[in-house]
Each structure stands twice: as C-alpha cells, then as structure tokens.
Amino acid sequence: MTILDKFQPLQGAYDAVRAAGQDPFTVCFDAVLSPSEATLKGRRVILLGTNNYLGLTFDGECIESAVEALRQGGTGTTGSRIANGTYDDHAVLERRLAEFYGCRSAMLFSTGYQANLGILSTIAGRGDHILIDADSHASIYDGCRLGQAEVIRFRHNDPDDLARRLNRLKGAPGNRLIVVEGIYSMLGDTAPLAEIAAVKREWGAHLLVDEAHSLGVLGRNGRGLVEQAGVEADVDFIVGTFSKSLGAVGGFCVSDLPDFDVLRIACRPYMFTASLPPSVIASVTRALARIQEEPGLRARLTGNAERFYRGLRAEGFVLGPQAGPIVSIRMPSTEVAIAFWNALLEAGVYLNLALPPATPDNAPLLRSSVSAAHSEAQIGAALAAITAIGRELGVVAAPASRAEP
Numbered sequence: 001m002t003i004l005d006k007f008q009p010l011q012g013a014y015d016a017v018r019a020a021g022q023d024p025f026t027v028c029f030d031a032v033l034s035p036s037e038a039t040l041k042g043r044r045v046i047l048l049g050t051n052n053y054l055g056l057t058f059d060g061e062c063i064e065s066a067v068e069a070l071r072q073g074g075t076g077t078t079g080s081r082i083a084n085g086t087y088d089d090h091a092v093l094e095r096r097l098a099e100f101y102g103c104r105s106a107m108l109f110s111t112g113y114q115a116n117l118g119i120l121s122t123i124a125g126r127g128d129h130i131l132i133d134a135d136s137h138a139s140i141y142d143g144c145r146l147g148q149a150e151v152i153r154f155r156h157n158d159p160d161d162l163a164r165r166l167n168r169l170k171g172a173p174g175n176r177l178i179v180v181e182g183i184y185s186m187l188g189d190t191a192p193l194a195e196i197a198a199v200k201r202e203w204g205a206h207l208l209v210d211e212a213h214s215l216g217v218l219g220r221n222g223r224g225l226v227e228q229a230g231v232e233a234d235v236d237f238i239v240g241t242f243s244k245s246l247g248a249v250g251g252f253c254v255s256d257l258p259d260f261d262v263l264r265i266a267c268r269p270y271m272f273t274a275s276l277p278p279s280v281i282a283s284v285t286r287a288l289a290r291i292q293e294e295p296g297l298r299a300r301l302t303g304n305a306e307r308f309y310r311g312l313r314a315e316g317f318v319l320g321p322q323a324g325p326i327v328s329i330r331m332p333s334t335e336v337a338i339a340f341w342n343a344l345l346e347a348g349v350y351l352n353l354a355l356p357p358a359t360p361d362n363a364p365l366l367r368s369s370v371s372a373a374h375s376e377a378q379i380g381a382a383l384a385a386i387t388a389i390g391r392e393l394g395v396v397a398a399p400a401s402r403a404e405p
C-alpha cells in the first residue's frame with residue numbers, strides 16, 4: 001500500500017488514452033513558430049487549440065517591451081506584492097486595467113487561476129452564499145472550496161433557476177455572490193448576462209463575471225461580455241487572465257467598490273506568492289494598449305470564428321450553441337474522440353481533446369480556439385482535415401449518403 005494507490009483507476013484510464021496514440025496530455029512542441037503554427041516531431045501543425053485569440057504572443061511591440069523590461073528590471077521580482085514584489089510597473093498596469101474598465105481599483109495575480117482562487121475565497125466568508133453556474137471553470141470551484149462560504153450551483157445559463165435558489169435563501173443572513181463566465185471555456189457559449197444582472201438587482205446580490213475568454217474578444221472596446229451586454233453598472237467584480245487574448249500569463253480582478261483595496265492585505269493567493277516578473281508586466285501592458293488601438297484584431301477573430309463554425313455546421317458536426325472563438329465538436333464516444341484527435345494531429349492540426357468528467361454533460365469534445373492570426377488558408381485546411389476525418393470515422397455522413405431534406 002502506498003499513498004498513491006488511490007490513483008490506480010485514474011492511471012488505468014490514462015493508460016487506455018495513451019494506448020490509442022499520442023498522449024494528449026504530454027504534447028510537446030519542438031518549436032512554436034508563430035501564434036498559428038508549430039512543429040511537432042519534426043512536422044508542421046496548425047495550432048487550433050491555444051486560446052491565443054488575438055495572436056499577440058508574437059506581437060513585435062509586446063516582445064520589444066518585454067525584452068527591454070527584462071534588461072532593466074531583471075528576470076523576476078523574487079517576492080510577493082506585499083513585500084519586495086511591487087515595482088512601479090505593477091502599479092501602472094493596475095491603473096491601466098482600472099481605467100480600461102472604468103473602475104476604481106485593479107489587483108494583479110500571478111495567474112488567472114489564482115485570481116479566482118484568491119477573490120472567491122476572500123470576498124465570500126462564513127455565513128455568505130456563493131451561487132455559481134454549474135459549468136464553471138475549475139478555478140471557480142477551487143476558489144469556493146478554499147473559502148468558508150456556502151456554495152450553491154445553479155443550472156447552466158439558467159437565470160430562472162438562479163432566482164429560484166436565491167428565493168430559497170430568503171431570510172438567511174449573509175451576502176450573496178453570483179458567479180458566471182463571459183464565454184464558457186468548453187462549449188464557447190456566453191452567459192445570459194442581462195437576465196442574470198436583473199436577478200442580481202432583484203435579490204440585492206453581488207455579481208462577479210470571469211471574462212477569461214471574452215476580454216479583448218467581445219464588446220466594442222474589448223471589455224468582454226459585460227460591455228457587450230451593457231451591464232457594466234451591475235457587475236461588482238470582473239476577473240480576467242493575461243494568458244489568452246493578451247498572450248502572456250497572469251490574472252487580475254477589477255472592481256469599483258470603494259473598499260476593494262483592503263483585499264491586498266486579506267487575500268492569501270495574492271499575498272503569499274511571488275509577483276509577476278517585469279517582462280510579463282511589460283508585454284501585458286503593451287498588449288492591453290494593442291487591443292484598444294486595434295479593433296481590427298477583434299474583427300478578424302470574429303470573421304475567422306464565424307467561418308470556422310459555419311463550415312463545420314454545414315458538414316453536419318454537432319457544435320456548441322453559438323458561433324464564437326471557442327468551437328467545440330461533440331463526439332459520439334470517448335473512443336471516437338481519441339481516434340479523431342490523433343488522426344487530426346497526423347493530418348497536421350492540433351486542437352484540444354476534452355474528456356469527461358471535465359466537460360459539460362460528460363460529453364467528449366474536440367475543442368478548438370480560433371485566432372485572429374489564422375489565415376484563410378489555415379482555417380480552410382483545418383476544415384478540410386476535420387471534415388475528411390469526421391466522414392472516415394462516421395461522425396458525419398459523406399454528402400452522397402446524407403438524407404435529402
């Protein structure tokens with residue numbers, strides 16, 4: 001008996017996935033050549049599963065800012081924000097984020113995961129209730145577990161179910177915090193935010209929106225679903241990440257609540273970890289400016305995403321409910337999903353294999369994330385490869401055998 005024996009069922013399932021081909025959880029690129037291309041075992045692959053929505057990982061200005069900061073400020077801060085790890089550039093980025101969202105305050109975290117972990121575990125305490133969408137990201141679930149509040153799940157994207165659950169809490173003491181995401185990371189659908197904001201107002205709750213996948217992607221100015229839905233005044237906290245549209249790593253929370261900054265000395269995942277290095281702060285600061293200066297990036301992303309979604313739908317694939325930068329194809333079984341994913345990699349297309357229990361409805365998915373950096377030719381090549389393999393594996397029918405409408 002060892003302490004790791006309990007992982008035997010997990011190890012068994014993992015071995016079965018690995019036996020079917022390339023191990024999807026240890027894909028190691030030889031070189032990443034651009035936001036949309038890499039080499040893997042000596043062969044070129046199109047990157048269609050990287051969350052690099054605006055392609056900013058190779059943006060010349062972001063790279064130059066990072067290099068200069070690296071030379072000037074060194075490789076790392078070697079300390080927490082509340083000790084030696086706050087440089088002027090951290091404070092500047094927090095001000096820029098607060099200005100971008102029109103809020104009083106912003107706090108940086110070392111990852112998006114930690115932003116959720118820190119904010120959720122700190123702002124909701126013993127006696128409070130957190131109401132989270134059932135399809136919430138692991139970092140939201142983990143942030144809830146780290147804190148002392150009672151956690152209630154409501155049905156995915158169902159404001160009526162949320163209202164019912166708030167109604168059941170009538171008379172209970174404490175605060176209520178509703179947590180939703182702008183774009184959900186697995187199926188790419190958006191939250192019905194106007195309706196959720198109405199429920200929030202009706203029940204006097206607080207509202208937190210995780211815009212990890214929607215910052216720089218949605219809204220006229222790239223301020224996410226909160227901007228697109230016109231509910232900025234109703235949202236108390238926005239959490240986001242630098243690891244997707246901004247092309248780096250790190251996370252943040254912005255808020256207009258006057259006392260928000262007290263969290264700097266209360267929030268453990270902020271206080272007890274090293275702060276982001278100067279090079280990351282510099283590239284993110286530049287990337288935040290780029291998304292404001294260049295709305296064309298967003299337009300290109302939307303164009304690519306719509307073309308990709310429509311192309312797959314026309315072939316008969318079962319997709320998430322909305323066109324957007326995350327396009328997930330529902331697979332009939334885990335075995336087919338694994339075979340499909342391996343065949344695509346062989347054909348030069350990398351995307352994400354998402355398996356239960358990490359997926360909504362326990363459905364195996366092939367999850368792609370489209371980028372503004374994809375060329376028309378790359379989108380076309382990916383569509384062609386997915387279609388060919390989908391027909392071969394019987395996921396979709398070939399045109400001749402399709403039933404006439």
Ligand code: PMP
Binds near residue numbers: 114116185213242249
């Ligand atoms: N929130 C959501 C909704 C996410 O999808 C993710 C990452 N996939 C995170 C938070 C965590 O972000 P990061 O990877 O930057 O830690």
